[in-house]
Amino acid sequence: MAIEVRIPTILRTHTDGQKVVTGEGKTIEELFADLEVNHPGIRERLVDDGGLRRFVNVYLNDEDVRFLEGIATPVKDGDSVTILPAVAGGMG
Amino acid sequence: MRFDSALASVGNTPLVLLPRLSPSETVRIWAKLEDRNPTGSVKDRPALYMIEQAEKDGRLTPGCTILEPTSGNTGISLAMAARLKGYRIICVMPENTSAERRQLLAMWGAEIISSPAAGGSNTAVRVARELAEEHPEWVMLYQYGNPDNAGAHYAGTGPEILADLPSVTHFVAGLGTTGTLMGVGRYLREHRPDVEIVAAEPRYDDLVYGLRNLDEGFVPELYDDAVLTGRYSVGSEDAVRRVRQLLDEEGIFAGVSTGAVLHAALGVGRRAVAAGETADIAFVVADGGWKYLSTGIYEAATTEEAVERLQGQLWA
Structure with missing residues (x-):
């Protein structure tokens, strides 16, 4: 088992067009470092100065990791991680 | 209730218990029916x-x-x-x-x-x-950055919820401009410091996100993440499933975004049950389903079929 990571369209240039990739790690930070091995360049699109980039939202099993422990949030096999661009919306 | 004009009748909406969808007698879910405003929405x-x-x-x-x-x-x-x-x-x-x-x-x-x-x-x-x-x-007026957007909820929605439900432990609403969450969240926290303020945001299919550049995203100026205690991304499938469930089990005909909010509220409720806590969870029904009838999601035979009909549309 591994951790499933959903990739937004804009980052699929790093994943050969794949919508979903898998990776490993004990935290989001380790997971992103692991993704970098197979998908070079992806990590710096997500992380900046040791934190998530401002307009990048990362969800662990649908919950925003900024309200968990940020990139230090623990992850485990079988988890699902979704990366999305920040958007406006919702009944505006 | 008597008012001097339609405009004067904005607010003071019902707060309704969901007896069937609430997970237990001590973990209760309450719907704030904002579709009962003059034009049919919280806005x-x-x-x-x-x-x-x-x-x-x-x-x-x-x-x-x-x-x-x-x-x-x-x-x-x-x-x-x-x-x-x-x-x-x-x-x-x-x-x-x-x-x-x-x-x-x-x-x-x-x-x-x-x-x-x-x-x-x-x-x-x-x-x-x-x-x-x-x-x-x-x-x-710029709803995304106008403090009076949140101010409306600080002055109205928040006090109404606290008055109707003094035991409130959680408030859940759609993220959108963030005005509802910021206004109600600040008001409730002043009176109930331990209250949890939870955002639900829609997760669309790729057609909607398109080639959005990660460096040019948009966060509403009103947004202050210190007000929130949690934030969930809810996909079309969960939103559609919940909005149909709300109709079938509780008789409430709500817009699709409410399904996403209910999904987050039920998740919060499940956690409270697992932790052995009592909870009174208030969530916002932002509008009724009328404006979304043409999507076909309400009369679709199955949730899968309903989700299919929603592809590529902004449902919140």
């Missing part, structure tokens, strides 16, 4: 409040033109208030929003400028900003 509150505050401080004067980026509900609320108060109104709206919303805007006399579907509300905001620069005499 009547900020729209009216933003207009009245702008009138008070002289930004809005008789004969003015109001300009607003909106995916529908705020525009409808503003248009109704503008008609009664005698303002011209122009709404910038993504082209992939439902036909009913366009008809409602036209019905209330709003002029519509369509923005490209790609980029959704972000693009509508950008187009509106460009128009505002070309027409400095137009007044953009």
Whole structure:
């Protein structure tokens, strides 16, 4: 088992067009470092100065990791991680 | 209840227990029925409040033109208030929003400028900003950054919930402009310091996100993450499943975004049950399902079929 990571369209240039990739790690930070091995360049699109980039939202099993422990949030096999661009919306 | 005009009847909406969907007798879920406002959505509150505050401080004067980026509900609320108060109104709206919303805007006399579907509300905001620069005499109330948007909920929605449910432990609402969560969240926390404020945001399919650049995202100026204790991303499937469940089990006919909010509220409830805690969870029904009937999600035979019909549409 591994951790499933959903990739937004804009980052699929790093994943050969794949919508979903898998990776490993004990935290989001380790997971992103692991993704970098197979998908070079992806990590710096997500992380900046040791934190998530401002307009990048990362969800662990649908919950925003900024309200968990940020990139230090623990992850485990079988988890699902979704990366999305920040958007406006919702009944505006 | 008696009021001096339709505008005066905004707010004071029912708070209704969901006896079947609540996980237990000690973990209860309550729906704040904002579809009971004059134009049928929660947006009547900020729209009216933003207009009245702008009138008070002289930004809005008789004969003015109001300009607003909106995916529908705020525009409808503003248009109704503008008609009664005698303002011209122009709404910038993504082209992939439902036909009913366009008809409602036209019905209330709003002029519509369509923005490209790609980029959704972000693009509508950008187009509106460009128009505002070309027409400095137009007044953009700008719901994403206007403190009076959150102010409407601090003054109205928050106190109403606390009065009806003094035992409130959680408040859940759609993220959107963040006005509801910021306003209600701040008010409730002042009176119930341990209250949890939880956001639900829609997760669309790729067609909607398109090629959005990660460096040019959009976070509403009103957003202060310190007010929230949690934030969930809810996909179309969960939103559609819950909105159908709300109809089937509780008899409440709500818009699709409410399904996403209910999904988050039920998740919060499940956690409370698992932790052996008691909880009173209030969530916002932002609007009724009327404006989304043409999507076909309500009468679709299965959730899968309903989700299929929603592909590529901005449902919140």
